[in-house]
Amino acid sequence: MDTAERTLIDPTHFREVMGHYPTGVAVVTGVVDGEPVGMVVGTFSSVSMDPPLVAFMPQVGSRTWDRLTLAPALCVNVLAHDQLELCRTMAVPRPDKFDGVDWVPSTLGAPVLTDAVAHVHCRQQSVVEAGDHWIVLCAVEGMEVTRPATPLLFFQGGYGGFSPAGMAAKADAELITAVRLGDRARPQVERLASRLECEAAALVAISPDELTTAVSAYGGSATMVEPLGQRVPLIPPIGEAYVAGAAPEVVERWLAKVGPNEPGLVECYRSRLAAVAERGVALSMVGPGARSDYQRLHEALAEYASGELTPARERAVRTVLAQTRHFFDELDVLPDETYDVGAVVVPVHGPDGRVAMVLRITQLPAGMPGRVVNGWIEELRTAAGCVERDLVGRGAQQASDYRDWWEADFPM
Ligand SMILES: Cc1cc2nc3c(=O)[nH]c(=O)nc-3n(C[C@H](O)[C@H](O)[C@H](O)COP(=O)(O)O)c2cc1C
Structure with a gap:
C-alpha cells in the first residue's frame, strides 16, 4: 500500500483503541555472545498447532531485538501476576538487566526465567516486515506450564490480573x-x-x-x-x-x-x-x-x-x-x-x-x-x-x- 492509499489514523487514537484489547506479558530471551538478552513483548501469540508455531512482534529499530535476533534459540517466558517487577526490569533498554534475575538455561540454551507461568522453547523460522514492527515466526521445539498461576495482564496502559467469571474475587x-x-x-x-x-x-x-x-x-x-x-x-x-x-x-x-x-x-x-x-x-x-x-x-x-x-x-x-x-x-x-x-x-x-x-x-x-x-x-x-x-x-x-x-x- 503506498502512502496515498493509506487511511490516516492518528497514532494516539490507534494506541487508545488497541489499548482496549488486553494482552498477556511475556519475556523473549536468548543468549548472544555468552550473555543473556531479553525483551518484554505484549505481542506474543500462538499461530499454528500443526506445525507448532508461535509469533511475536518486535519494533523495527529495537536495539534489544537487533541483538536477540542473533540468538540460536529463544525462550518465551509467560509472566505471572506477581512478576511485575521482573517485567519492569526486562522492559528497560539496559545491558545489565539480568543482574539479580533468577534464570537457568533451557535445553536449547535460552534463559528460562524462574517462577514464570509457562515457557515456550523455539527457534526463529521467518521474519516478516510489517510496517514499524517485525512479525517473528518461531518453530516450537518444546513447551511447558511451569507454574499454573494467573498471568500478568496489560490493559489500557496498566497492569492487572485475571479473575475467572463467576469466581471473581469480590471487594x-x-x-x-x-x-x-x-x-x-x-x-x-x-x-x-x-x-x-x-x-x-x-x-x-x-x-x-x-x-x-x-x-x-x-x-x-x-x-x-x-x-x-x-x-x-x-x-x-x-x-x-x-x-x-x-x-x-x-x-x-x-x-x-x-x-x-x-x-x-x-x-x-x-x-x-x-x-x-x-x-x-x-x-x-x-x-x-x-x-x-x-x-x-x-x-x-x-x-x-x-x-x-x-x-x-x-x-x-x-x-x-x-x-x-x-x-x-x-x-x-x-x-x-x-x-x-x-x-x-x-x-x-x-x-x-x-x-x-x-x-x-x-x-x-x-x-x-x-x-x-x-x-x-x-x-x-x-x-x-x-x-x-x-x-x-x-x-x-x-x-x-x-x-x-x-x-x-x-x-x-
Ligand atoms: C507490557 C509491555 C509490552 C511490550 N511489548 C512489546 C512488543 O510487543 N514489541 C516490542 O518491540 N517492544 C515491546 N515492549 C517494549 C520492550 O519490552 C522494551 O521496552 C524495549 O525492547 C527496550 O528498548 P530497546 O528494544 O530499544 O532496547 C513492551 C513493553 C512492555 C512493558
Whole structure:
C-alpha cells in the first residue's frame, strides 16, 4: 500500500483503541555472545498447532531485538501476576538487566526465567516486515506450564490480573457487611462449639456465587481449619442448606453449575433441595473409606479460597466437588445406626422469610449413634431459632439492609 492509499489514523487514537484489547506479558530471551538478552513483548501469540508455531512482534529499530535476533534459540517466558517487577526490569533498554534475575538455561540454551507461568522453547523460522514492527515466526521445539498461576495482564496502559467469571474475587466491603450480619449469630456459634466440642460457624452470602465464614468458634479438640472471611463456593453440592431457602433465581443459578450434560443430576439436586428445605437441615457424611476424599474436598475448597484460581484450576475444583457429592447423599438418620458426620448445616431465616445465613457444625466425633446426631441437629435448630428471634428484634434492620444491598448489587 503506498502512502496515498493509506487511511490516516492518528497514532494516539490507534494506541487508545488497541489499548482496549488486553494482552498477556511475556519475556523473549536468548543468549548472544555468552550473555543473556531479553525483551518484554505484549505481542506474543500462538499461530499454528500443526506445525507448532508461535509469533511475536518486535519494533523495527529495537536495539534489544537487533541483538536477540542473533540468538540460536529463544525462550518465551509467560509472566505471572506477581512478576511485575521482573517485567519492569526486562522492559528497560539496559545491558545489565539480568543482574539479580533468577534464570537457568533451557535445553536449547535460552534463559528460562524462574517462577514464570509457562515457557515456550523455539527457534526463529521467518521474519516478516510489517510496517514499524517485525512479525517473528518461531518453530516450537518444546513447551511447558511451569507454574499454573494467573498471568500478568496489560490493559489500557496498566497492569492487572485475571479473575475467572463467576469466581471473581469480590471487594472486601462485601465481606465486612457479611461479617456484621454474621456477628448476630456469635453467641449461638460460641455456645454450640463449647457444648458440642466441635467447630461451629455462621456462613453468610457475599454474592450469588459465594458464602463466607463470618463467625467461627472452636470447642473440645477442634482446631481452626477455615479462617474467617474464607470464600466458600456455591457450587453443588456445596451450600445446599443456604440455597434450599433462597430465592428461585439463586436456586437456578446454583443448579446451572452442575453442567448441561447432566440433566439427571440436576433433577436429583432439585429434589434434594426440596427435602433439605422441608427438614430444615443438610447433612454430609464421611464414610470410613471416604476420609481421604473428604480431605481432597477440603483442599479443593482451600484452593478455591486462595483466590488464585485459573479457569483450568476452577474446572479441577469443580471436578473434585462433583466426585465428592456422595458425602451429601444421606438424609435419614436412624437412632440406632452409627454415623461419621462431616457437617450439619441449618438455615437461619431473616425477617423476610428468606435464608439470611446458615449455621454449621463440623469436626464432630466419628462413629456416633443416630440419636446423638439427631441431638446435634436439634441443638443447631434451637440455635438457629435464637438467631432468627434476634434478627427479628435488634438485628432486623441490619438483616434487611443487607438483603437490600445484596439484591441491589447482585441483580440476577
Ligand atoms: C507490557 C509491555 C509490552 C511490550 N511489548 C512489546 C512488543 O510487543 N514489541 C516490542 O518491540 N517492544 C515491546 N515492549 C517494549 C520492550 O519490552 C522494551 O521496552 C524495549 O525492547 C527496550 O528498548 P530497546 O528494544 O530499544 O532496547 C513492551 C513493553 C512492555 C512493558
